[in-house]
Amino acid sequence: xxxxxxxxxxxxxxxxxxxxxxxxxxxxxxxxxxxxxxxxxxxxxxxxxxxxxxxxxxxxxxxxxxxxxxxxxxxxxxxxxxxxxxxxxxxxxxxxxxxxxxxxxxxxxxxxxxxxxxxxxxxxxxxxxxxxxxxxxxxxxxxxxxxxxxxxxxxxxxxxxxxxxxxxxxxxxxxxxxxxxxxxxxxxxxxxxxxxxxxxxxxxxxxxxxxxxxxxxxxxxxxxxxxxxxxxxxxxxxxxxxxxxxxxxxxxxxxxxxxxxxxxxxxxxxxxxxxxxxxxxxxxxxxxxxxxxxxxxxxxxxxxxxxxxxxxxxxxxxxxxxxxxxxxxxxxxxxxxxxxxxxxxxxxxxxxx
Amino acid sequence: xxxxxxxxxxxxxxxxxxxxxxxxxxxxxxxxxxxxxxxxxxxxxxxxxxxxxxxxxxxxxxxxxxxxxxxxxxxxxxxxxxxxxxxxxxxxxxxxxxxxxxxxxxxxxxxxxxxxxxxxxxxxxxxxxxxxxxxxxxxxxxxxxxxxxxxxxxxxxxxxxxxxxxxxxxxxxxxxxxxxxxxxxxxxxxxxxxxxxxxxxxxxxxxxxxxxxxxxxxxxxxxxxxxxxxxxxxxxxxxxxxxxxxxxxxxxxxxxxxxxxxxxxxxxxxxxxxxxxxxxxxxx
Numbered sequence: 001x002x003x004x005x006x007x008x009x010x011x012x013x014x015x016x017x018x019x020x021x022x023x024x025x026x027x028x029x030x031x032x033x034x035x036x037x038x039x040x041x042x043x044x045x046x047x048x049x050x051x052x053x054x055x056x057x058x059x060x061x062x063x064x065x066x067x068x069x070x071x072x073x074x075x076x077x078x079x080x081x082x083x084x085x086x087x088x089x090x091x092x093x094x095x096x097x098x099x100x101x102x103x104x105x106x107x108x109x110x111x112x113x114x115x116x117x118x119x120x121x122x123x124x125x126x127x128x129x130x131x132x133x134x135x136x137x138x139x140x141x142x143x144x145x146x147x148x149x150x151x152x153x154x155x156x157x158x159x160x161x162x163x164x165x166x167x168x169x170x171x172x173x174x175x176x177x178x179x180x181x182x183x184x185x186x187x188x189x190x191x192x193x194x195x196x197x198x199x200x201x202x203x204x205x206x207x208x209x210x211x212x213x214x215x216x217x218x219x220x221x222x223x224x225x226x227x228x229x230x231x232x233x234x235x236x237x238x239x240x241x242x243x244x245x246x247x248x249x250x251x252x253x254x255x256x257x258x259x260x261x262x263x264x265x266x267x268x269x270x271x272x273x274x275x276x277x278x279x280x281x282x283x284x285x286x287x288x289x290x291x292x293x294x295x296x297x298x299x300x301x302x303x304x305x306x307x308x309x310x311x312x313x314x315x316x317x318x319x320x321x322x323x324x325x326x327x328x329x330x331x332x333x334x335x336x337x338x339x340x341x342x343x344x345x346x347x348x349x350x351x352x353x
Numbered sequence: 354x355x356x357x358x359x360x361x362x363x364x365x366x367x368x369x370x371x372x373x374x375x376x377x378x379x380x381x382x383x384x385x386x387x388x389x390x391x392x393x394x395x396x397x398x399x400x401x402x403x404x405x406x407x408x409x410x411x412x413x414x415x416x417x418x419x420x421x422x423x424x425x426x427x428x429x430x431x432x433x434x435x436x437x438x439x440x441x442x443x444x445x446x447x448x449x450x451x452x453x454x455x456x457x458x459x460x461x462x463x464x465x466x467x468x469x470x471x472x473x474x475x476x477x478x479x480x481x482x483x484x485x486x487x488x489x490x491x492x493x494x495x496x497x498x499x500x501x502x503x504x505x506x507x508x509x510x511x512x513x514x515x516x517x518x519x520x521x522x523x524x525x526x527x528x529x530x531x532x533x534x535x536x537x538x539x540x541x542x543x544x545x546x547x548x549x550x551x552x553x554x555x556x557x558x559x560x561x562x563x564x565x566x567x568x569x570x571x572x573x574x575x576x577x578x579x580x581x582x583x584x585x586x587x588x589x590x591x592x593x594x595x596x597x598x599x600x601x602x603x604x605x606x607x608x609x610x611x612x613x614x615x616x617x618x619x620x621x622x623x624x625x626x627x628x629x630x631x632x633x634x635x636x637x
Contacts, residue, residue, distance in 0.1 A: 057537035061449035062459065064442050068508055069466035075477065078484040130379045137376035152629070154383050159625040160390060160618065161565025163592050167599055167614050168390045171397075171607070213386050244369035267472065274474020276568035277596065301476050301568070308483070308572040309493075324480040328473070335469040 079328055082321040089315065094322065100287035100303075102311070107319035109326060111287045115204060115297035116273060116327070119283065122208025122293070123272040127216045128265060134216075135223035140245050151224070158217035166281030169210045174201035174282055177209075182294060196292040200284075205293040207283040211275055215268035222264035226257035226345070259348070263341030270334040274327060276301035300327045391618065398615025401608045411578045411594075414603040421613055427581045427589035431495060431574060432564050434584070435502035440556055443507050447514025447555075452540055464515075467508035478504045479569035487573060495581065495588035498574025505566060506559040513555030521547040554631045561624035565617055567592035591617055 086094060090107065097108025134154060138147045178201030189195050230253050238248045254261065284296020285306055298306075300323045311317045405420050412419030446463070454460020482501035487493055521544050529539040545552070570576075575587040576594055591613050598610035 054536040057535075057540070058449070058453050061445045061453065064445035065447075065449040065454070065460065065463040065511065067442060068446065068463055068470060068511060071504060071507070072466050072470055074485075075473075075481045078481050079477075082484050129375075130382065133372075133376040133379035134383060136372070137380050141373055141376055150380050150384070153387055154380070156622070156625065157383060157387050159561065159621055160387075161567070161592070161621060163565065163567045163595055164390065164394060164614050164618055167595065167610065168393055170599065172389070172393050213383075216383060244365055246369040246372040247365065249372075270472045274476065276474065276476045280596075281599070301474060304476050304480065305568055305571055308480070309575060321480055321484070324477055328477050331472065331474055331477075332469065335472040338472070339465055339468050 076328065079321055079325040082318055083325045085315060085318040086322040094319070095326075098287070098289055102307075102313070102316050105313065105315055107315070109300075109319075109323055111289050112298055112300045112303045112323055113326065114289050115283065116299040116301070116330075118204050118293070118297070119208045119211055119279060119299055120269065120272040122205060123211035123215055124265070124269060126209060126212035127219055127268055127272075130212070131216050131220035131223055131264075131268075132261075134220050135227050136245075136249055138220075138224050139227040140249065154217050154220055156217075157213065158221075162214070162275060162277040165210055165214055165278035169206065169278055170202075170281040173210060174206055177201045177206050193291045194293050197290075197294045199294055200296070202282055202284040202296055203292075203294050204283065204297045207279045207297075207299070208293075210278050210282060211272045214275060214278060215271045218271055219264045219268040222267060222342070223261055226260035226264065227253055229260075230256050257345070259341050260345035263338050263345060266334050266338035266341060270331050270338060273334065274301055274331050276305050280305045300324070391622075394611065394614050394618050397608070397611035398613075398618075401612030402615060406609070406612055410580070411609075414601065414606055417605070419609075421589075421591065421594055421609065423578070423580045423589040424576075424591045424594045424613065425616070427495075427574070427577075428564065428591045430581055430584075431498050431502060431570070431588060431590055432560060434495070434499035435506055435563060436556070436560060438499070438503040439506035439510055439559065443510025443555075443559070444514050444552065446507075446511040447518060448540055450511065450515040451518035452536070452544070464512070467511050470504075470508040471512070474568070475501075475505055475566055476568035476571075479571060479573055482569065482573045490585065492585065493573065493575035493587045495574055495584035495586065498570045498588055498590070499584075501569035501573050502563040502566060505563050505569065509559040509562060510555050513558060514552055517548040517551030517555060518544055520551060550631055550634065554628045557624055557628045557631075561621050561628065564624075565592065565621050567596055571596070 086107065090097070094107065095109050095113065097106070098110045099106045099108045100111065101107075134150075138151050138154075142150060178199045182195075182199030182201070182205075185195055186199060227249075234252060234256065235248055238252045243251070279299050280302040283298055283302050285298050285302060286296040287298060287303075288295070290297065304320055304324060304327075308317075308320050311320055405418050407420055407425070408422050409418060409420035410423055411421055450460050450464055454463070478501050481504070482497045486497035486500060490497075518540075525543060525547055526539055529543045530536070534542075570590055570593050574590055574593070576597060577587045577589045579589065581588050595610045595613045595617070598606040598613070601607065
């Protein structure tokens with residue numbers, strides 16, 4: 001509300017009644033300020049009322065915009081303050097212990113953190129090559145009409161709500177995994193400790209694969225922008241020297257837009273880390289760490305989704321909120337890296353060339 | 354001297370072909386997944402939807418019939434309430450970023466926070482609403498659910514508003530300012546009108562985003578098998594109903610969950626396609 005005080009006096013002259021109502025609800029101090037100012041001050045303001053009205057307007061809009069960073073801070077503070085009992089009770093041990101037992105009030109986050117990381121890694125390993133390839137198709141290979149259709153369809157993947165992925169994952173994809181994919185993987189790679197145990201369909205691997213479909217459109221959209229923003233003249237020089245499409249992409253486009261592409265990966269990473277409903281349906285929900293990707297596990301988000309509404313003891317709730325705090329901090333850091341990368345890219349490209 | 358001989362292109366061409374094949378098959382995989390999901394939802398959902406489904410309250414497991422009209426109403430109320438909070442805040446915040454915040458540090462920070470908030474997991478927002486409203490009121494409530502949804506909508510609306518206002522040509526602003534209009538009138542009467550379709554798109558986009566959200570409602574609005582009577586009580590809603598029904602052991606409930614999934618999916622796809630269409634109109 002910079003410069004708000006002077007502006008309030010000027011309001012009666014320059015703002016419509018609707019504006020007054022809006023701003024009054026914004027600022028309860030409004031009436032007092034108006035009453036407190038004398039006629040002389042009011043006259044002085046009348047002279048440059050146009051600018052005063054704008055000051056108020058600017059202040060109000062700034063106040064609205066500032067709610068967003070304030071919300072961020074409030075979320076962090078709320079999570080932290082609810083986490084304190086857990087941190088006091090278990091200390092660092094909370095992050096290392098695998099035990100999660102609401103009955104005996106023993107809580108440890110290791111299995112949830114492990115599951116979150118593993119499912120995210122699987123998702124990224126699958127989604128990155130797929131989305132780069134699709135972006136390449138959309139920008140370089142497909143004719144414009146086809147490219148638009150395919151692009152829209154891929155973007156629609158992002159519009160499907162997470163719970164629908166969950167329904168599909170649990171009732172359709174998990175049975176498909178257990179009857180078709182997992183036996184196949186077991187036959188070829190069954191000697192690895194990663195693929196032990198019965199192929200149940202539910203588990204970390206299935207969760208990771210579904211996550212990869214969910215983050216793919218996000219990575220693809222930004223990578224496509226990056227590919228498109230590479231100046232045609234640079235690409236054409238390479239083509240002119242006889243390079244193939246792949247060589248142009250690999251040696252010119254990707255190095256040129258590397259910052260943006262890394263930003264896109266981090267954006268997808270942030271999505272995958274915090275994705276809740278789809279994972280909750282298919283991950284199997286077990287607080288055990290297992291080397292096998294076929295085994296059920298849990299992630300931070302799925303644990304919150306499953307247990308929060310039932311938790312009553314304060315230590316239980318506090319432990320769940322601490323899990324949330326861990327997720328908040330991780331995704332916050334990922335987002336910050338992502339935003340810095342994307343910002344750098346856009347800035348570099350709007351100035352240079 | 355051998356090095357100076359031109360390389361035979363065969364290997365390079367084969368690599369290029371393989372990459373092209375990889376590209377096409379990746380895109381096909383994505384499209385197949387999309388159609389697989391929509392086809393399953395359509396197929397299984399359509400069998401569950403009848404007139405009862407859209408007009409009756411839920412029945413206990415085992416009792417046939419029953420629907421989820423209460424959940425439909427609840428989702429509508431929650432989304433509406435969230436919009437009432439988030440749309441004005443987001444529009445005004447967007448004005449600041451577009452009209453006053455081109456170079457300012459404050460605006461830069463707001464923009465940054467909005468982008469980060471958009472990427473925050475929605476379940477974290479749910480935990481926040483729980484801490485802020487559910488614990489002090491000692492009750493799951495529609496207010497808490499709407500708050501969580503509003504927090505998710507806010508950055509989306511703010512950022513799209515900013516982008517849309519930026520698209521309005523500066524000459525329009527200058528012309529209005531030259532007539533002696535104050536800045537606030539220029540913005541509200543001229544720039545807003547110019548960006549009307551774009552602003553609507555932003556709002557629709559945000560509504561599409563939150564109407565499928567489940568995670569932030571799980572422990573804020575919770576769910577209920579009755580009509581939504583008061584906002585300070587647990588609020589029935591479609592998405593949490595899907596979750597509860599799908600996790601239940603009763604085939605009848607699972608089938609109803611598919612019915613609700615169909616409603617949600619169709620609603621969101623329509624909203625999304627509308628926004629895309631509006632955006633394309635704008636570009637033209």
